[in-house]
Amino acid sequence: MTMPVRDCLLRMYEEDHHLEDYQGSIPRWCNGCGDNAILAAVQRLCRDENLRPEKTVFVSGIGCAARFPHYMKTYGFHGIHGRALPIAEGIKLARPDLHVFVNTGDGDCCSIGAAHWIHAIRYNMNLTMMLHDNQIYGLTKMQASPTSPKGLRSNTTPRGAYLEALNPLTVTLGVQNVSFVAQAVDWIPEAVYSILSAAYHHKGFSFVRIIQRCPEFLPEMWEPWLHDPQKTLLLTHENGLQVSANLAKVYKNQQRHDPSDLNRAREIASVIDPLPVGILYRNADVPHYEELRQNPELRTTDLIRTGLEAEFDKFTVWPDADEQTRADA
Ligand SMILES: Cc1ncc(C[n+]2csc(CCOP(=O)(O)OP(=O)(O)O)c2C)c(N)n1
Ligand code: SF4
Numbered sequence: 001m002t003m004p005v006r007d008c009l010l011r012m013y014e015e016d017h018h019l020e021d022y023q024g025s026i027p028r029w030c031n032g033c034g035d036n037a038i039l040a041a042v043q044r045l046c047r048d049e050n051l052r053p054e055k056t057v058f059v060s061g062i063g064c065a066a067r068f069p070h071y072m073k074t075y076g077f078h079g080i081h082g083r084a085l086p087i088a089e090g091i092k093l094a095r096p097d098l099h100v101f102v103n104t105g106d107g108d109c110c111s112i113g114a115a116h117w118i119h120a121i122r123y124n125m126n127l128t129m130m131l132h133d134n135q136i137y138g139l140t141k142m143q144a145s146p147t148s149p150k151g152l153r154s155n156t157t158p159r160g161a162y163l164e165a166l167n168p169l170t171v172t173l174g175v176q177n178v179s180f181v182a183q184a185v186d187w188i189p190e191a192v193y194s195i196l197s198a199a200y201h202h203k204g205f206s207f208v209r210i211i212q213r214c215p216e217f218l219p220e221m222w223e224p225w226l227h228d229p230q231k232t233l234l235l236t237h238e239n240g241l242q243v244s245a246n247l248a249k250v251y252k253n254q255q256r257h258d259p260s261d262l263n264r265a266r267e268i269a270s271v272i273d274p275l276p277v278g279i280l281y282r283n284a285d286v287p288h289y290e291e292l293r294q295n296p297e298l299r300t301t302d303l304i305r306t307g308l309e310a311e312f313d314k315f316t317v318w319p320d321a322d323e324q325t326r327a328d329a
């Protein structure tokens, strides 16, 4: 049986995506910036999943990490500081057919955008969120962020940061309706890719914290972890991160962790040495806000008409009884 030309062309078009189809403008991040590794993994993922660029959107706030949508040849929205998530949620509500990704920094997400972050977890919409956590405000040149370690000297904390760092993993794992939490590090590309792939396939709000190096302002921060593989704890499980033989050979410090175990996930998340890498928590059964909103039982024509009538009635000016009698006479 021959295929109609139109279907044949559509099929060719759909099957034929290459890395260049996702590569936008040339990144202006510093040499060695961990954002470059995240971008490379995401472009590979888009190519491997054969995502249609016109059906894919990257949304960001403000910061170095937030330049991400410029470097993808898809739709993108470089938003305002801290507001990537509500913009992404609006897009997903209006167009549930789109693949929506969010790129945000530790300042963007955990400081000015913290309220949106908490509610996005609870809404559990089908979005993939990457927290590029470099523990500093990079774009504005080295102010402490909520994830900066205690004692870090920066332009806003010249005597050292006073407070213990906020842990984005334990925060996320503590919110009602949490459905996917993972951690990656930019210097293990295989794990970044596999974790992002699992996050993309998870139906719901997938939160991936990626420890991202900022060689410009914090060149020493993760050096000990880079040079000693024992300081990384690979979380492995048949429902979690699948590790190649090569990776397993280097990172021998491994632990089997069932991602359905929320309490254990919280314990693992609290430790940074060794630093857990893998899928901490996954629950596919949490309801999704966009589906609850689209529930056909709540959107019948009758219900919508009755609601609209009631709203219009609020603004109706009824003539008083005397006026009505005079008008009738
Ligand atoms: C409302 C508002 N407040 C402050 C700023 C200044 N500002 C721009 S980026 C940024 C911090 C970005 O840090 P982070 O989110 O960690 O991203 P990074 O640059 O480290 O990737 C700040 C404070 C702004 N653009 N808008
Ligand atoms: S300042 Fe830091 S985070 Fe920003 S581009 Fe340079 S290395 Fe990356």
Ligand SMILES: [Mg+2]
Pocket: 063, 105, 106, 107, 132, 133, 134, 135, 136, 137, 138, 145
């Ligand atoms: Mg930052």
